[in-house]
Structures are given as structure tokens and as C-alpha cells.
Amino acid sequence: MSAARILIVYLGGALATVATIVGVAAGLSYLTHQSFFGVDASRLAAQLLGLVVSAIVGLLLLLFADKQLCKRWFLFLAMNVVVVASISFLVHIFHAEDYMTRSGLDYSRLALFCIVWGMSGSIISLLLSRWQAKWLLGVKVLVQRDPQHELSNNEEWLLVTVKTLSEKAGLPATPEVGIWTDEAFNAFATGPSKSRSLVAVSSALLDKMPTAQVEAVLGHEIAHIANGDMVTMTLLQGTMNSFVMFGSRVIGFIVQKAADTDSEWPYYVSQALFEWILMILGAIMMCWFSRKREFAADRGGAELTGKQKMIAALATLQREMDRIEKQQKIKPSEKNKAEEERKKEQKRNPEPIAALMISSTASRFLDLFNTHPPLKVRIERLEQLANQD
Secondary structure (H helix, E strand, C coil): CCHHHHHHHHHHHHHHHHHHHHHHHHHHHHCCCCEECCEEHHHHHHHHHHHHHHHHHHHHHHHHHCHHHHHHHHHHHHHHHHHHHHHHHHHHHCCCCCCEECCEECHHHHHHHHHHHHHHHHHHHHHCHHHHHHHHHCCEECCCCCCCCCCCHHHHHHHHHHHHHHHHHCCCCCCEEEEECCCCCCEEEEEEECCEEEEEEEHHHHHHCCHHHHHHHHHHHHHHHHCCHHHHHHHHHHHHHHHHHHHHHHHHHHHHHHHCCCCCHHHHHHHHHHHHHHHHHHHHHHHHHHHHHHHHHHHHHHHHHCHHHHHHHHHHHHHHHHHHHHHHHCCCCCCCHHHHHHHHHHHCCCHHHCCCCCCCCCCHHHHCCCCCCCHHHHHHHHHHHHHHC
């Protein structure tokens, strides 16, 4: 996903947050305070109303920005409903939602509330990562001696190569191996642990890229698993979420006290505003760390398969990316518009599981939101390592 599209998603989230505030205000204005299974009915109704309004606003924005992104938004929404319900149940059991008292904030209870919400979502997402990847991209998992599918020579080679690289990297188990249909050169690794992971490549990468370079790409993905990058990023994301939630609520409470009013508007507005400010700052830090992990995976892939193979693979990806960008600048004829749009749709893969196929931006500010360094920089780093030998 390009940096510009990442910013569009953030904008959609920001507008959805504003819609939530409007929903909360409407609920507090028109509903009476009554007890409903121990939960304040007005707050419950306001949150539900805010969720509905947010969903509508977010849907319209994403539909306008990217139809493919909108489809994935629906899939994630269905899963997130289950996740939110589960986390809400945990929060209710620990009574962590009652962090706001008459005398002020209960910081220990607020911390528990933020940790449960911040960490649980990231951990559940990690546990479901393999299933998400297969579902969203239609990844076909390869199995030796499958009576329903006879493996091609390329598929046989892919299984053997992943097994060999996994053993060389010291993984406790060979990852699942899969292929998904895509005309772009791409690959990714995901999974909740080193023993329960998935490595998948696009059909174009396997069929059109030289074998030695495909091996280097696989080495890069195996290095991600060996380095524990999925777990590390998950824990970092959960910790970041917890700090964002905690900090925004503390700031909201301080603003509420400074306003010296019985109205809860200062708290809700400032809490929502600072939550998104802190979230964007946190995203910049997460992207910076992700870029560092990509350099480490490049080094790991070079150690597993050879520096020159890794450099050649990245150079091929750079040429392919340049070709696609050049092709997109050419105005297609009316006859080819449908075909061009179809190809663009196929190239839009979910950012959480995208790997080597990335695009850089000219703006230094937008570069802050790139999860991958520019390919040219990655090639230069590897060439420096090769010259040191």
C-alpha cells in the first residue's frame, strides 16, 4: 500500500471518529439515564449509535477511495465485531471499564483497561494471521502427495526449497507453503510463531522470476520468521495501542478538569483528538521499526542464499516496479481500460501481509509512513555488505 493510500485510511478513521462523537452526543441528548444490566443505558446506546454512524461514514469514504479496500474493510469488520465482543467481555469481567470515578481517574484500572484493549486485538490478529492471508488472497496451500492436486515442477521445487531454507535457518518446523494468483511479483510470510507460519508467493513471481532470485525472496521471508518479526511487531503494536489509549484518556481528563464544567464534551472531544494524534505518531514509529526489520530480513536472506542472489532479486523487483509505474502513466485506450483496471485490482494486496513488492514516494514526510525502505536503498545496503567481504 502506498503512503498516500495509508493516509487516506487514516483520514477515513479520523472522520469515523468524528462520526462517533456525533453519535455519542446524539445518544446523550435524547436518551434518559437508566440501568440496563448494570450498564448505563444512555452510554450503551450512544456507543452503538456512534458505531453505526462511523461504519456508514467509513464505508462511504473507503468506497470512494478504493473499491478493493472497501471489500476488505467488510471482511475485517465482520472479524472485528467478534474480536470487540470478546474483548468487551474480558473488560467487563475485570470491571476495568469503571476507571472514571467521582474523585478522578483510577489509574491502575485505566491501565488494565488499556492493556486489555491494546494487546488483545493485536494478539488475536496475530493468531488469525495465517487464516486471514489465505482468506483475503485466496492462497492455495501446497501439500506433498495430494490426491486432489498434482504438483507442477515449480511447485515441487518451491516445497523443497522452503524446507531446505527452513532447516538452514534453524526453524523448529517447516512453514506452510502457498501460492496465490497475482500478476505482480510478490511474496509474504506470516503466522503466530516460528513453528506455525506460512510462506506464500504470487504466481507471477514463481513462474516468471529466475529460480535463483525466487530462492533469495524465499530466504528473505524465512529470515522474517527466524527473526520472530511477526511476534515482535505484534507486541510492539499492542504496546503502542495501550500507550495511545492511556495517554489520550489522561489528556482528556486533564482538559475536562481545566474546562471546569459539568459537560463531558471537553473530555470526549480532546480524548478523540489526542488519540488520533498519538496514533499517527505511533504509526510513524511502527513504520520506522518495520523498515529496520526489512533490512535485517535482507541480510538474513543474503546469508541463507547468497548476497548476489538477494541483490539480483531486489534489482528485478525494482525494474518490475518501474515498469508498472511507467505503464500506469500511459493513458490507456477505451478498449484497454477494463483490462488495465483489472490488473490494478490484482496488484492491490493487503498491507499487513505484503512483502517485497513496494513503492517509494518522493516526499520525505510520506516516507515516514512506508513500512518498507526504497528498493534502491536496500540494494545499496547489500552491496556495501558484499564489498566488505
